Amino acid sequence: MHSNQQHPYTEWVDLASRKLGGQVLSCSDDFFAEMENLIKPAEPVFIHDKYTDRGKWMDGWESRRKRVVGYDWAILKLGCQGRIKGFNVNTMHFAGNAPKQVSIEACNSRTAPDENTQWTTIVSQQDVQPTSNNFIDCESDGVWTHLRLNSFPDGGIARLRVYGEAVMDTDWFLPGEPVDLAFVKNGARPVECSDMFFSSMTNLIMPDRGINMGDGWETKRRRGGRECDWIIVKLAGTGTVKKVVVDTAHFKGNYPDGFSLLGISMPEGQHPGENADWQPIIERQKLTADAEHFYKDEVISGEQTFTHIKLNMYPDGGISRLRVFGFLAAE
The missing domain is CATH 2.60.120.260 (Galactose-binding domain-like)
Structure with a gap:
């Protein structure tokens, strides 16, 4: 106790x-x-x-x-x-x-x-x-x-x-079906972020779309200092990234200007830091208010496998949900 x-x-x-x-x-x-x-x-x-x-x-x-x-x-x-x-x-x-x-x-x-x-x-x-x-x-x-x-x-x-x-229920998936590697119910979890002043980083990988502005990951207004806010998510398993959804639902006056996505592969039980050797998955993209944004052709990581991803949010603001679809690496 x-x-x-x-x-x-x-x-x-x-x-x-x-x-x-x-x-x-x-x-x-x-x-x-x-x-x-x-x-x-x-x-x-x-x-x-x-x-x-x-x-x-x-x-x-x-x-x-x-x-x-x-x-x-x-x-x-x-x-x-x-x-x-x-x-x-x-x-x-x-x-x-x-x-x-x-x-x-x-x-x-x-x-x-x-x-x-x-x-x-x-x-x-x-x-x-x-x-x-x-x-x-x-x-x-x-x-x-x-x-x-x-x-x-x-x-x-x-x-x-x-x-x-x-813990992912692998029986639920069909052979060759892509998996949301950043989904909480599949076993993903956020391990660290730069700031979550207004709402928890855990919201980013929750089911469904956010119900309001409080149901997302939102940082405070930064005045100088680092270039961007960031969050590190441990993926549900080691896998490749094929398509990504970034949803700014309900963030209208405080959506980020843009984002980029990076990945890394770490030994079991270890988590990378902010300045680890991150590899690009999606280069910086513009975001808009209160909308789902879909990325497939922009994914540049090919067949690289990752255990963790890092979402950079420029310069600050709020993102409701992140979906990272890909394929689990063969055991």
Whole structure:
């Protein structure tokens, strides 16, 4: 368990988020507050005088007081299968009604879990603090699709965040089909950027188009200093780059003047820095406001394979999404 102040998993993505397709499938009891609240994207809130027919309104999952032996549970489907690094069992605003302890089990299943599912414990039963962020390391490096959050003996949990790295489902792809190597659900992740003052670099590789200007990667207005802002993304696997989409959706008065794309191949477990020996993939191109920009003929890297890409954004501003389509190198 980590302290309440530290956030040890900032470099990892929340595999249970609704944005990736996460769902809460079932639970033992959500009498006071619905199980679906566990994966709401917003931070939990407390409304002092808000009540329902069942009691105090709470922004989380809350079961009734248990008067029999046992414990409560909720089953979640992750938005994509992945290796989990750690959790935040967030009990914010559950002061006199948080569980005493939790544990977390996992499985890998093509279908929804049932009574025959074999669960593996990945967080052993341990105390959690009320009205707190409870950061807990994962005890397994397996690849999981579903979780069961156990609450001992009962009570309320505001949010569950499941931090980790998506693992590509290679069975989904047809032979010879290009893959978005920079897509979060395929296992890509941003590792570093020059600046993300207004919005997170993780947004750049999320599914779908951005919903508003906050749902992209946006840097502050720079006054001098370096030539451009930049972001480094670890690709889903080693591969060639064949076509690229740069989407400036919703960025109208703050889209970048242009961008360029570079690549590098690094040994497993190593990440390149800003000044590594980057190879050009697409030379500098102009961008326009609030639009998707498509590049195929401009790709100059041929059959070179890359593990990481670096997007340079001139001079600053916001990009909503980046798609990097190519072919995985043969293992």
